Amino acid sequence: MAEQERIGDLLAARGISRRALLKYAGYLASALALPPMASRAMAEALANSPRQSVIWLSFQECTGCTESLTRSFSPTIEDMIFDLISLDYHETLMAASGTPAEEAMAAAMEANKGKYVVVVDGSVSTLDGGVYSTNAGKTNLQTLKDVTANAAAVISVGSCAAFGGIPGANPNPTGAVPVADIVTDKPVVNVSGCPPIPEAIAGTVAYFVTFGKLPELDHLNRPKAFFGDSIHDRCYRRPFYDKGLFAKSFDDEGARNGWCLYEVGCKGPVTYNACATLKWNGGVSFPIQSGHGCLGCSEPNFWDRGSFYKPLSASVMGNRAILGGAAVAGVAAGGASAWLARRKRVAALEAAEAAAKQASEKETQ
Incomplete structure (x- = not known):
């Protein structure tokens, strides 16, 4: 029933006050270039929303994107992002491994069908059917197709997932491509960077949790709030x-x-x-x-x-x-x-x- 727990109740149980939530919402609203009054609306929406189910897939990558998020030094951002979401699958961070881990992902997909968000870091191998990057007996290519089939949205974290990155550089021996080349029937947002800025990852997820949609994007499908200026x-x-x-x-x-x-x-x-x-x-x-x-x-x-x-x-x-x-x-x-x-x-x-x-x-x- 974790998906029924309201974020506000979870924060209160951890001793995080409404004032702290308002401050955090104000920080995110500012980072997202939203008007001042949006911070209060954002705080209210977050407090009354259930935790967002997130399935994080790691493909051809160096784990730098995960490191970027978890090593953030911004006040409480690490705690807050994991209170905003229910991280139901992440190979690097979850305690389970092997069959229990795969079963946890399957259960989350079934319980949150059509509502969960898929976060991907790393490019996708496509050469020879994608055999150059596999996990749990499946190619990353097949896993991506299976997991995103019933997702609400996909967030490509890091330049490898967004644009192919270093794995896709010449001579590209694995046929690495960005996530958007494979997922064409779902909204895909690119939070690029090698690695991306932690606040850009957290802000994009928080925006989706608050408004139920992705933020305004540029011509490369990146959030304008973070990628609008050179x-x-x-x-x-x-x-x-x-x-x-x-x-x-x-x-x-x-x-x-x-x-x-x-x-x-x-x-x-x-x-x-x-x-x-x-x-x-x-x-x-x-x-x-x-x-x-x-x-x-x-x-x-x-x-x-x-x-x-x-x-x-x-x-x-x-x-x-x-x-x-x-x-x-x-x-x-x-x-x-x-x-x-x-x-x-x-x-x-x-x-x-x-x-x-x-x-x-x-x-x-």
């Missing part, structure tokens, strides 16, 4: 970009002064994620703040797009001459003043950024 748009180094001040290496004066990391390979201008705002480890930092350029891990095919330490013009865009030509034009300031040269360069990079985004959207249509 990292570049929210980066604290953006003022240096606007001034045309770029680090040339990781140990030069520009790097020590916190200048923009574009020229040492940062993919922030064409990467959409909330790293620069939510950050990691309880809001302590994110890669760019720690001195390393963005790898673009929340975007499709990030592994195959070239070196992580070359500017976008020479790597990520590959055969797209759009960005390359624009960047070169920005650098060629000739005998103009240093200020004018920087302004031209910034204009060129911004044009390249817009062109890259437009090209990415066309690729997915």
Whole structure:
């Protein structure tokens, strides 16, 4: 009867007050870019809702997505997410194994038919019928089809599940594909990243529990609340970009002064994620703040797009001459003043950024 227990009753039994729930709902509403009054409605809906049955499937992955969620440092988020859901199957976290584990999943599917949510991390092997990744005597491919048949929705967690990720990178020996290539009759939301931000996972699940539907999605089926802005748009180094001040290496004066990391390979201008705002480890930092350029891990095919330490013009865009030509034009300031040269360069990079985004959207249509 666990599915009949209200979240509010479970929280009260654990000593979590209504005030704490309101605070948590306010945090999630803010993260999801909902209006201020939504937090109270969200808290009420959560308190009166039964725990959401979730079946978590792990395929071709490294367990980093699970680690990301369980190692979150945000106040109570670990406890709260597991109070919001009934995690009925998760190979890594559940105590049972073998036959009892598979029986638990079957029982949850039957008891919550048409209502449970399937979370998947890892890509799906399809070559030779998917024999290169199996569990419980079945291929991941068959398991995915069987388990999602009666699901309400599917959440692809991490870039492997969302876009194929590293298992799907060239030469892709297992025929790895994203979940959405297999599941075409259910709503699928992609919470990409390698790994994804914990709050993006928790916020997406909480939104579904509260409103009974998935949040607004972008052209890659990612929640707009977390993937609506580029990292570049929210980066604290953006003022240096606007001034045309770029680090040339990781140990030069520009790097020590916190200048923009574009020229040492940062993919922030064409990467959409909330790293620069939510950050990691309880809001302590994110890669760019720690001195390393963005790898673009929340975007499709990030592994195959070239070196992580070359500017976008020479790597990520590959055969797209759009960005390359624009960047070169920005650098060629000739005998103009240093200020004018920087302004031209910034204009060129911004044009390249817009062109890259437009090209990415066309690729997915």
